[in-house]
Amino acid sequence: MSNLSVSISSDSSARTPAVPLQIGMIGVGRYALTHLDLMEGNRSLKLVGLCDVSPASLDRARAAHPLLLEGARSYSDHRRMLQVERPDAVIICSPHRDHYQQVADCLDAGAHILVEKPLVNSSAQAEEIIGKARNAGVVVGIAYQRHAIAPLRYIHEGIRAYRWGAVKSVCAYQQEGWKAATAGTWRHDREISGGGYLHDGGSHLVDLMLWTTGLKVASVSAIQHNGDAPVDVSTVMSLRFEGGALGSLSVMGDVPGWSQRLVIGCEQATLVYSTDGDLQVHSRKGVVIHVRKEEMPPDTDMVTNFLNAIQKGEPILAPLQCGLAVVRLTEAATESACAQGRAVAI
Numbered sequence: 001m002s003n004l005s006v007s008i009s010s011d012s013s014a015r016t017p018a019v020p021l022q023i024g025m026i027g028v029g030r031y032a033l034t035h036l037d038l039m040e041g042n043r044s045l046k047l048v049g050l051c052d053v054s055p056a057s058l059d060r061a062r063a064a065h066p067l068l069l070e071g072a073r074s075y076s077d078h079r080r081m082l083q084v085e086r087p088d089a090v091i092i093c094s095p096h097r098d099h100y101q102q103v104a105d106c107l108d109a110g111a112h113i114l115v116e117k118p119l120v121n122s123s124a125q126a127e128e129i130i131g132k133a134r135n136a137g138v139v140v141g142i143a144y145q146r147h148a149i150a151p152l153r154y155i156h157e158g159i160r161a162y163r164w165g166a167v168k169s170v171c172a173y174q175q176e177g178w179k180a181a182t183a184g185t186w187r188h189d190r191e192i193s194g195g196g197y198l199h200d201g202g203s204h205l206v207d208l209m210l211w212t213t214g215l216k217v218a219s220v221s222a223i224q225h226n227g228d229a230p231v232d233v234s235t236v237m238s239l240r241f242e243g244g245a246l247g248s249l250s251v252m253g254d255v256p257g258w259s260q261r262l263v264i265g266c267e268q269a270t271l272v273y274s275t276d277g278d279l280q281v282h283s284r285k286g287v288v289i290h291v292r293k294e295e296m297p298p299d300t301d302m303v304t305n306f307l308n309a310i311q312k313g314e315p316i317l318a319p320l321q322c323g324l325a326v327v328r329l330t331e332a333a334t335e336s337a338c339a340q341g342r343a344v345a346i
Contacts, residue, residue: 024049024087027094028061038303047072049085112139119323121194126324147317150296151279165267170247174205178253196231197253215241222333
């Protein structure tokens with residue numbers, strides 16, 4: 001029923017259930033509200049349970065979505081919610097440390113799972129979860145939402161189709177005022193967060209680079225800067241990929257403004273993607289093409305994909321292997337930074 005090499009998902013015989021899909025949510029903080037926005041008005045689902053240790057977060061979610069959450073009961077213990085409500089599917093938006101046990105418990109309960117990034121806090125945990133999910137017969141995906149964005153899907157599919165030849169280089173950059181925005185929260189507590197900006201917001205850029213290019217990292221050399229924070233705030237990596245391609249990745253968590261940029265050099269063209277969604281293809285002849293929206297795959301979102309994977313057999317966009325690849329590189333980069341930039345093989 002499941003096929004780990006593609007995704008952990010139901011097969012093509014999946015169909016929309018006769019009754020609404022019963023959904024539980026673990027963690028109803030800021031990011032959970034975005035997922036709830038995407039479920040508003042969907043008659044194929046019903047929210048049956050909300051779990052959070054913070055009564056204020058539960059109240060805030062209910063105030064933002066009174067109709068959607070009208071029949072959903074509140075819990076402070078996710079195991080109790082699973083036992084009482086027996087949801088068909090669960091969306092997990094809790095602090096990073098809790099993902100491992102919550103995903104494992106949801107798998108034991110036979111529930112489909114969409115978990116926020118990062119998947120877990122270590123590669124050992126990721127490998128355990130993948131092993132546990134292998135024969136579970138449920139959909140399991142990660143909310144790496146860039147997999148749903150049209151220009152990035154265009155890059156991913158084009159590279160897989162060898163449209164521009166082999167990838168020779170990649171440069172990925174991201175910045176935001178993460179340090180100030182998260183000061184005093186659990187994200188600055190390494191025991192809970194598992195790391196700083198690289199493991200948190202930077203996880204998206206690491207995933208984006210690996211997913212779009214399909215490259216596998218052979219070794220990484222990294223430097224990190226904490227400033228006066230208890231966790232890493234900025235990271236710069238030099239990367240060597242299997243097959244000979246080279247790359248760099250920088251995440252800057254103490255810079256005003258949000259920006260993300262991806263430059264991929266292939267044999268026949270260079271692809272340039274920026275935060276505003278503009279995608280340029282630079283040819284060897286010096287021609288620059290701005291790819292039109294109608295040429296790209298459609299935009300979607302991770303909640304819609306998750307529901308379609310359960311109800312219609314649609315492939316999950318960000319399977320568990322993506323989470324394992326990200327945490328492996330994150331661990332190796334952190335090890336390298338602790339060793340003054342010594343190259344670490346993966």
